[in-house]
Amino acid sequence: MTIVTPKPTLEPGRSRVGLSSADRAVRVVDTGQLQAIAYSSRVERSFSFLDLCGFTDFADSEGDEAAVEEARCLRHVVREVTPLFGVRVEKWLGDGVMMVGVESERLVGAVVAIEQRAGAACRLPLRAGIASGFVLLVDGDDYIGRAVNTAARLCDAAGRGQVLATTGGIELPDWVEASDPLELHLRGLAEPVNVVELTPARILPSVEAKGSALRLGSTVPSFGQG
Secondary structure (H helix, E strand, C coil): CCCCCCCCCCCCCECCCCCEHHHHHHCCCCHHHHHHHCCCCEEEEEEEEEEECCHHHHHHHHCHHHHHHHHHHHHHHHHHHHHHHCCEEEEECCCEEEEEECCHHHHHHHHHHHHHHHHHHCCCCEEEEEEEEEEEEECCCEEECHHHHHHHHHHHHCCCCCEEEECCCCCCCCCEEECCCEEECCCCCCCCEEEEEEEECCCCCCCCCCCCCCCCCCCCCCCCCC
């Protein structure tokens, strides 16, 4: 004999968790309560700026089509790498990109991996700057503070294929090496900054992403080369 269990019925205006519509209405958070429970706008983040070296001259000499393909090459590599490190693209900057991470180690890994893979896929070399610290998060989608400015200035100061980072608040993955620190005077900053150059170790670990055949140092698509 099959025993059929009757489905529970709901009283009008009552949810399955036992709160009526009237009960829920009482619990709406008003503006004063929201301000009381909200967190500070000051958050700790790590930032990086990357751009293609010599892009303007490249566009003038090679033409618009080649320039667009080069920008697409960078974006392809960035979109490929960032999800593997839990890093977010904050904004695209034409021939560059701003990235943000909660953990500096993950951001450092992503930037160095992007620089290496773009070097194999794109025609122009990359340069990058990385800095970490407390900043103001405005309206949930914009960051203001010294760390943002420092990362941008480091990118401006970096040479072709160079990744520069501040020494404060930066953690490195095991496979990334840092040079000896140097004091660097950056445009727009009153005090000099202790800076290191980041490079991958001579022997990279074999890192295979779940669901894909990605390895650091594996073959990457070719853009604008032919």
